[in-house]
Amino acid sequence: MEYTYSAEAETYTSSSTSPPSAMRKKRNSNTRRFSDEQIKSLETMFETESRLEPRKKLQLARELGLQPRQVAIWFQNKRARWKSKQLERDYTILQTNYNTLASRFEALKKEKQTLLIQLQKLNHLIQKPMEPSQRCTQVEAANIMDSESENGGTMKCEAEMKPSPSMERSEHVLGVLSDDDTSIKVEDFGLEDETGLLNFVKHADGSLSSPEDWGAFESNDLLDQSTSDYQWWDFWS
DNA sequence: GTCGGAGGCCTTTTTACTTCA
DNA sequence: CATGAAGTAAAAAGGCCTCCG
Secondary structure (H helix, E strand, O other): OOOOOOOOOHHHHHHOOOHHHHHHHHHHHHOOOHHHHHHHHHHHHHHHHHOOHHHHHHHHHHOOOOOOHHHHHHHHHHHHHHHHHEEEEEEEEHHHHHHHHHHHHHHHHHHHHHHHHHHHHHHHHHHOOOOHHOOOOOOHHHHHHHHHOOOHHOOHHHHHHHHOOOHOHHHHHHOOOOOOOOOOHHHOOOOOOOOHHHHHHHHOOOOHHHHHHHHHOOOHHHHHHHHHHOOOHHOOO
16 A cells, blocks of 8 residues: 555645634544545535546645645545445345335235136036036026017027037037126135145146245236236136 | 456455344 | 453545546
């Protein structure tokens, strides 16, 4: 190090102007720390520019009665302190964003679970072998009643008449359970085992993942999913 | 291409000050 | 109240790196 600063040697001798009385007073009791006035000037300059041009550094040093080297070191330390504070601020922001994203993820998980239950119910309705006495759902019965009134009472339950695979995607069956039907509960099906449910859905479309996979989702993926055009009923198309 | 000076960043040391048992 | 250890913040030193002439 080419320059060594001695507080005892006083740097004011190199200054054309004598230090303020408060500064001198403070210096007597604290030969190392800069005075409030000096700090204020340095801070003001730092707000303008965090790196000093050599010319400005000399000028500021002259004005404050400090060595240019002291001004340079002060700016260096100030930049380090500012950077440290900035890191803290950035961390706080990141933490807030993470918390927001995590709660959103949980909400989406719940929503997904609800939708899976709806799917389960639909598949249950469609694929369950129908017993003669139960071949018509209540709604189907209602539809049939409508049809019967139109056809003179001759039409039979659709399931009974046409138990083909094409029926499985019958529009009116889907119409029974709209996507905003939130009255469906897992207990209705005795399906409390999430794994079984998910396996079922995997079989259904081969695209949905397990809870373990959810944990591996990138947040961006999550956001993308939440904003995609995908609708649950696309499952059928 | 390389050499040397200037200046920046990072880490560590020194010093003054505060807090607390 | 006095005192000393521990903690903290600021000033400064030293090393290393990059840039530029």
